Amino acid sequence: MSRISDFRLPAGVGVGYKAQHFNELVSAPGCVSWLEIHAENYMGDGGRPLAQLRHLSERFPISVHGVGLSIGGEAPLDPDHLARLRHLCDWLQPASFSEHLAWSTHEGAFLNDLLPLPYTEATLTRVCDHIDALQATIGRAMMLENPSTYLAFAESEMEETDFLAEIARRTGCGLLLDVNNVYVASTNQQREPLDYIEHFPLAAVHEIHLGGHDEQADEHGDRLLIDSHDAEVVDPVWQLYRETIRRSGPRPTLIEWDANIPPYAELEAEASRAAAILEPVAA
Amino acid sequence: MSQSAFHTALLDPATPAPEGLIDPKGRPAGKRFDVYRNNVVVSLSEALAEAFPVCQAIVGEEFFTALAGQYVRQHPPRDPRIATWGTTLPAFLETFPPVAHLPYLPDVARLEQALRESYHAADSTPVDPSTITTESRFALAPAVRLVQSLYPIHAIWRFTRGDGPKPAPQAQSVLVTRPSYDPQLTVLHPQAPAFLAGLAAGETLEEATPDGFDITETLTALITGGALTEPQL
Known part of the structure; x- marks a missing residue:
């Protein structure tokens, strides 16, 4: 199923689009060469959000990133939501489409969070079925993103990296490697982040995410990192990113900043930092 | 699990x-x-x-x-x-x-909900005001909402935002229009909701006008708000 033409983002740096940055993006975007939007925010009938998106899509390749399909949910995918995703992909013709290895809907109630999954054969079969259904609906291959996790399931039988590699093999989907998620989840699982990268099927990766997180501690005093997207990327994540693209080669890289959103100049400075790491590898 | x-x-x-x-x-x-x-x-x-x-x-x-x-x-x-x-x-x-x-809180919430719906509603092309006659029929634009309340919801909305005087008790009907991308609020005359209902039902301007009601102000709000579109045939 996977066709290279389904992943058309340039191997430069993009940012998560926020409406307050519209003017700077159309007048002086700096080093930012593509944009990512959350699919669910562009499913209204009209008005400013769609008008801005139409305008931006004439100037930037757009990555559509779904945050609500519940690919890991026990129930079949919501056909209404599948139709909305198809409609968005049909009119926007984005450079790529991605979603998460997570669930977010239960018995029709949407929980607005990316909830974790046990890595078992049953989960694997279900996630692959859902990815097949999605890819058939939108008529293209998607990318699946590795999660931030805060806990583990006693019933898990597989490593997350093997689980994702097997999904990519069975469904032909690409993978979106969120390096901040790797750092957050590995820290929370008391594993080595670089081990995760070394076991990750990097050939299937067509996009990388970078973002900020928050640091807390659990009731035993162990580090507990929270994937908050509300701050700058921390140095260990920059270092992990450097190590990742040294192994994978250049990949389209996104700065995610979804809360506590800074002025555009600050966001662009983060993008420049990524570009400074990415460009020597791309050269 | x-x-x-x-x-x-x-x-x-x-x-x-x-x-x-x-x-x-x-x-x-x-x-x-x-x-x-x-x-x-x-x-x-x-x-x-x-x-x-x-x-x-x-x-x-x-x-x-x-x-x-x-x-x-x-x-x-x-x-x-x-x-x-x-x-x-x-x-x-x-x-x-x-x-x-x-007791006014649910209606203030209705007003805020109307603003949200208007913001995301489909775009539409307003009628050319110079073509309007007493025989004209319209469809209301998808971004138009009407919120009627026994409470001064528009005054409460403005006062709470630090943008108006302390509200005095009165019923208020509020029209939401979206001239371009930003929804606007207009307080309507008490007879205006019946007028709007008539227009929405496909009556001509003349048929929809309640007896003794001067439509000038309401019609101006509708026109400047881009609220009047060609009727669906």
């Missing part, structure tokens, strides 16, 4: 984290499960506060967060479009005893 057990524990803080969820040392997940609990309720409560900022300002941030927590548990979103969630908040507020002393 089933997602049902996970889901039940997520929304009930009194329930311990489900068995089988562990930390790296194999101990029960405890606070690690609370991260998910917190994400669900906080993210949805924040989304509700963003959608209903004036209601939040009326009851205060802390009170609104508690109210939103109840609403999230009783009326969670039914699909992932957060912009469409909250339509039942006004009705919920009507039956929520802690706000019974604020």
Whole structure:
């Protein structure tokens, strides 16, 4: 199923689009060469959000990133939501489409969070079925993103990296490697982040995410990192990113900043930092 | 473990984290499960506060967060479009005893909901005002909403935003239009809702005009708000 033409983002740096940055993006975007939007925010009938998106899509390749399909949910995918995703992909013709290895809907109630999954054969079969259904609906291959996790399931039988590699093999989907998620989840699982990268099927990766997180501690005093997207990327994540693209080669890289959103100049400075790491590898 | 057990524990803080969820040392997940609990309720409560900022300002941030927590548990979103969630908040507020002393609050929520719906409504092309005659028929633009209240909801809305005097008791009907991308509010004459209902039902301008009602002001608001479009045939 996977066709290279389904992943058309340039191997430069993009940012998560926020409406307050519209003017700077159309007048002086700096080093930012593509944009990512959350699919669910562009499913209204009209008005400013769609008008801005139409305008931006004439100037930037757009990555559509779904945050609500519940690919890991026990129930079949919501056909209404599948139709909305198809409609968005049909009119926007984005450079790529991605979603998460997570669930977010239960018995029709949407929980607005990316909830974790046990890595078992049953989960694997279900996630692959859902990815097949999605890819058939939108008529293209998607990318699946590795999660931030805060806990583990006693019933898990597989490593997350093997689980994702097997999904990519069975469904032909690409993978979106969120390096901040790797750092957050590995820290929370008391594993080595670089081990995760070394076991990750990097050939299937067509996009990388970078973002900020928050640091807390659990009731035993162990580090507990929270994937908050509300701050700058921390140095260990920059270092992990450097190590990742040294192994994978250049990949389209996104700065995610979804809360506590800074002025555009600050966001662009983060993008420049990524570009400074990415460009020597791309050269 | 089933997602049902996970889901039940997520929304009930009194329930311990489900068995089988562990930390790296194999101990029960405890606070690690609370991260998910917190994400669900906080993210949805924040989304509700963003959608209903004036209601939040009326009851205060802390009170609104508690109210939103109840609403999230009783009326969670039914699909992932957060912009469409909250339509039942006004009705919920009507039956929520802690706000019974604020009888106008549900209608203020209706006004904020109308603003949200207008913002995301389909674009439309308004009729050319120079072509309007007493025989003209119209369809109201998709972004038009009407909120009628026994309370001065527009005055309360402005006052709460620090943008108007202390409201005096009166009924208010408020028209929401969207001339370009920003919804506008106009307080209507008490007879204007009947006029709008007539237009929406496909009556001509003349037929829709209630006896003795001067339509000038209302018609101006409709025209400048881009509210009048060609009728659907």
